[in-house]
Amino acid sequence: MKLEDILIEFGNLKGLGRLSLNPSGTCYLTINDSLIVSFEKSIRSHEFYLYSTIGTIPAGKEKEFALMALSGNLFGKETGHASLGYVPNSHSLVLFERFEEEATDIHIFNDRFNEFLSYLSYWNSKLEAIESADGLTHKNDEVQPKKTIFFA
Secondary structure, three states, X not given: OOHHHHHHHHHHHOOOOOOOOOOOOEEEEEEOOOEEEEEEEOOOOOEEEEEEEEEEOOOOOHHHHHHHHHHHHHHHOOOOOOEEEEEOOOOEEEEEEXXXXXXXXXXXXXXXXXXXXXXXXXXXXXXXXXXXXHOOOOOOOOOXXXXXXXXX
């Protein structure tokens, strides 16, 4: 199922109305008024990504966070179907998941989206706990989305 069709059905399923990609091929949602989740077409045809920035890695803490992320990625122990990555220019830790359009329908997507949000919430809390202990500031600073949903 194409990302555009998944967004329409997902928007209807969640009561958000019509969701669509912007001219850059991305759609943003705010979750619980704090987390921003993005849907984006891949440069490879028939694939798309679901992702969210968890937070910025403080200077001097890259090794600590890299080892924590690698440990969490191992066999999906702390990420499920998703993975953790690092964006060098913004020093951000990102949770992302790749979908193949042919193998994804609205039911599969909805289940994996809910699982993704659970892991996102887990990593967000984990990062906030580390930052609180170190006196650091946590932020999710992506582009402002158009729609907001609540995830329990």
